[in-house]
Amino acid sequence: MEYPELKEREEQIKKVIRAEEEKFQETIHQGLNILEEYIEDMINNRGKCLSGEKAFKLYDTYGFPLDLTREILEEKGLTVDESEFNAHMEEQRKRARKAREGFSDFGWENGSSIGLNKNYETIFKGYENVEWETEVIGLYFDGEIVDRIDEGEEGVVLLKETPFYAESGGQVGDTGYIQNENFVGKVVDTKKINDQTIIHFIKVKKGSIKNGDTVVSIVDRKRRSDIKRNHSATHLLHRALKDVLGDHVNQAGSIVLPNRLRFDFTHYEAIRDDQLKEVERIVNERILDSLEVKTIETSLKESQEMGVIGLFEDKYKDQVRVVQMGDYSMELCGGTHVDNTSNIGLFKIISESSIASGVRRIEAITGEASYDYLNELERSVDKVSNILKTNKKDLIERAYNVVEELKDKEKEIELLKSKMALSIADEILKAKVNINGVDLITYKVENMDMNSLRNLGDEIRNRMESGVIVLASVHEEKISFVSMVTKDMVTKGIHAGNIIKEVAKVTGGGGGGRPDMAQAGGKNINKVEEALNIVPTIIKEQLK
């Protein structure tokens, strides 16, 4: 027996799990980047202990466990203030408890737990209105049905009719005020129970709200407008994605907030830059076309015949709401929209990514957020122009020139370095001594890394007909030793590898190599001279 439904459900679950895993990895990765920044900061400022506040931020925002933070810090010889971290944890526990005692634990998801009237269908007036006079028909405080909620308290309000949009279809709930001459209540969120009862979460700012009160409910108009712009843009985006990528594109989820929108959709390969640009261009073109936005109430069957796109979530309702934007887009939707696409303002995509196999995500902004974004961008360009001491018009050319100049300077530095090495070589050659018939040079060079030291050794060996060279240098707290022996001296029994081994040992280091060439690292930078001083003895030993 086969169960295709089960198989489909299993695929769905797997997809969700994969998306969750990817999200988790992404946040952990972000946390890691931030921890690295903290560590760099500590190293630069000679700090030894990460503040508990920062460790808590890593934990709270990025799910970074304290153990992991501690472990990574320990690797760098750093610690974390655990008692401060624990204090923050306790603080958070207290806050969470308080919130539960407030209204989060009202069981609004299953209204029955607080005796909420499950059958009441709130009349939504918010498609045409942002302000509405109505009656209070239910109040809930501290998990109980009550007659009043007093100043300073938080509770839930049921209204007979409401202009407040309840969170659904990805669009966030409205905020605003419910008030009359006796009280002012701030609505912090609006949700829906059993798909029909709209509930308002309020904080009473002044006076008391009572059951049966006549009140005016006022939606935060600006916030609603921002949400409307972003929501309407998702419709144009959905259509434009189908136009550019193909009809297989379907909405897989969305979140519409006042300051941005997020649109997830099915598509099985990466989106090219030019495709994304084309999508953005089409959406902006439809905005400038000033398309009228109309809503039509119709039957589900009829809407399907009309070729409407969208999530058929309301498949058990016979009446559906179709939102039409000119001739361009027709979508099933219960959200709030602008009256004309021109109200959306500039539509700007700010990111595109894959969130699961076959599902991609676009984040975008509209209206005021786009304006702020452009201003921010302009400020950055101004700053860069300032730093590069040019005007915006010549910025790109200037940037190219600076990069070229840097390359030239690097070449110049390389040239100077090799010239310097030659003059150092002259100096070093003067330090030649004779040990039992062997020409020996031991020399401590200032601030040179292993590579440069080896090049210098080669140079000196080339200029010496016969002999032994041992060079040392301290660079970035690290000691490098290099030893070179000419061929004739190798046949006499001198071994560069064995010399360097004993020399490095004096400073607590180690290394070795071939009879003619060897290198090693050292530890104690105060013992470099002492180490070089034992070379004559080693040579005498090797000559025996």
Ligand SMILES: [Zn+2]
């Ligand atoms: Zn909509």
